[in-house]
Amino acid sequence: MSSDPQAGRRQLGPPVQVIGTDAGGLASLSAAALELVRGASLLAAPSRLQPGLEAQLAAWATQAAEATNPPAPAWKPPRLLASDKPEPLLAALQQALVAGESVVLLASGDPLWFGIGRLLLQHIPPERLHFHSAPTSLQLAFARLGRPWQDAGWVSLHGRDTEPLAQRLQQRPAALAVLTDPSRGGAEEVRRLLRASGLEAAYGLWLAERLGHPQERLLRLAPTAPLPSDLDPLHLVLLIAEPPAAPDPAGLPLFGLDDGLWLQHPDRPGLMTKREVRIQLLADLELPVAGVLWDLGAGVGSIGLEALRLRPQLQLWAVERRGGSAALIEANAERLGVRPAGVLEQEALEACAAGEERPSPLPDPDRVLIGGGGRGRAALLAAVLQRLRPGGVVVIPLATVEALAELRPELERGQLEVSVSQHQAWRGAPLADGTRLAPLNPVLVLKGRRSAAGA
Numbered sequence: 001m002s003s004d005p006q007a008g009r010r011q012l013g014p015p016v017q018v019i020g021t022d023a024g025g026l027a028s029l030s031a032a033a034l035e036l037v038r039g040a041s042l043l044a045a046p047s048r049l050q051p052g053l054e055a056q057l058a059a060w061a062t063q064a065a066e067a068t069n070p071p072a073p074a075w076k077p078p079r080l081l082a083s084d085k086p087e088p089l090l091a092a093l094q095q096a097l098v099a100g101e102s103v104v105l106l107a108s109g110d111p112l113w114f115g116i117g118r119l120l121l122q123h124i125p126p127e128r129l130h131f132h133s134a135p136t137s138l139q140l141a142f143a144r145l146g147r148p149w150q151d152a153g154w155v156s157l158h159g160r161d162t163e164p165l166a167q168r169l170q171q172r173p174a175a176l177a178v179l180t181d182p183s184r185g186g187a188e189e190v191r192r193l194l195r196a197s198g199l200e201a202a203y204g205l206w207l208a209e210r211l212g213h214p215q216e217r218l219l220r221l222a223p224t225a226p227l228p229s230d231l232d233p234l235h236l237v238l239l240i241a242e243p244p245a246a247p248d249p250a251g252l253p254l255f256g257l258d259d260g261l262w263l264q265h266p267d268r269p270g271l272m273t274k275r276e277v278r279i280q281l282l283a284d285l286e287l288p289v290a291g292v293l294w295d296l297g298a299g300v301g302s303i304g305l306e307a308l309r310l311r312p313q314l315q316l317w318a319v320e321r322r323g324g325s326a327a328l329i330e331a332n333a334e335r336l337g338v339r340p341a342g343v344l345e346q347e348a349l350e351a352c353a354a355g356e357e358r359p360s361p362l363p364d365p366d367r368v369l370i371g372g373g374g375r376g377r378a379a380l381l382a383a384v385l386q387r388l389r390p391g392g393v394v395v396i397p398l399a400t401v402e403a404l405a406e407l408r409p410e411l412e413r414g415q416l417e418v419s420v421s422q423h424q425a426w427r428g429a430p431l432a433d434g435t436r437l438a439p440l441n442p443v444l445v446l447k448g449r450r451s452a453a454g455a
Helices: 031-038 047-066 086-098 117-123 137-145 163-170 187-196 275-284 302-310 325-336 348-352 374-387 401-413
Strands: 016-021 042-045 079-082 103-108 129-132 152-156 175-179 203-209 217-221 235-241 291-296 314-319 342-344 367-370 393-398 417-423 426-431 434-439 443-449
Touching (some): 016 031, 042 047, 042 086, 047 079, 079 086, 117 129, 137 217, 152 163, 163 175, 163 187, 163 434, 187 203, 275 393, 275 417, 275 443, 314 348, 325 342, 374 401, 401 417
Parallel strands (some): 016 103, 152 175, 291 314, 291 367, 367 393
Antiparallel strands (some): 175 235, 203 217, 393 443
């Protein structure tokens, strides 16, 4: 008996050649890959490739029979197994391996990227498999669009519900490819979820069909346009972030604008207060008809600018340290038809602190929203309380209970009336024939009200 444990395996013959291809099938393969196909005893492939494969094998047989100068060696076409069912496919592959046959399996794109490769490795030893990857559908789609894709993300809906897509959209990716499953999460479900997320205005939606096939199609779909009646099941969806079109301010609601209507920083597009939280914070601010509102850590300006739509006579002072924020907030203000009293691009504590040597550029506030501050929140709140007018209100949205424990005592020491609330919102997302609720991050709201008599 041989002492070499690999001896038996080496006697079994060549491994299965798993060759990736696009929708063009054999027409897209290299000369080397075609030679592997011609030399196979068994050729397995998805059902969609069967007509093309039968025609090509028949053409090769005719060419071999007609070749007389010089005479061609006898050529026997491989047995063709076209199936989308894994059980008969795996059984045929394993039998062919035991018999020492040459086997070629055609797969879609890169077999090891959401392809059949994972299933094969579960049933066939890896040394009995040789993979030849083709460009993935993701690569082909961005190539057809002519857009770099190093910043692109992807989500697969194959055999899954749409929750991963809902979560990914909340991060506002610059580009997102959605691998669709027509039976569970096709193009229409993607569009419905985009609309439910309030981001329809922030993304261009592209359909990429039959990539690699002579009849491939890349189509941009307008938000109100119906899906093509001949949409191929073999498609994916590309969502490409783009600046939303300028709205008509008169046609917008007073507050609670969709998240997708706001211009955002291109490198950090998801960092803004979501619509449901904005509505709550505007209510907690108890906006007066007139007075001074500070929006500290203003981000893109969403809360303060919506406050101006509700109370046009307010003086809004927006403060955001991030470079380029002033221009961005001013641009959003113009889109909404409002005008802040001032937009400062500096540290909030620096802007608020008042002293004889360096007076603050901000007038004393009647309302304050603290949306930033980071580790310096306590010092920022202390500076705010020194300036808050009698009857004033300060509202602080928080993500952690530790931040609540840090800041609440500051309000109590300032003798403000303190209240705490927690808010959790869900957005409806399409799920098969129904709707599931996708959660947004919960938010704690810390609120302090100074008495009309002052501190």
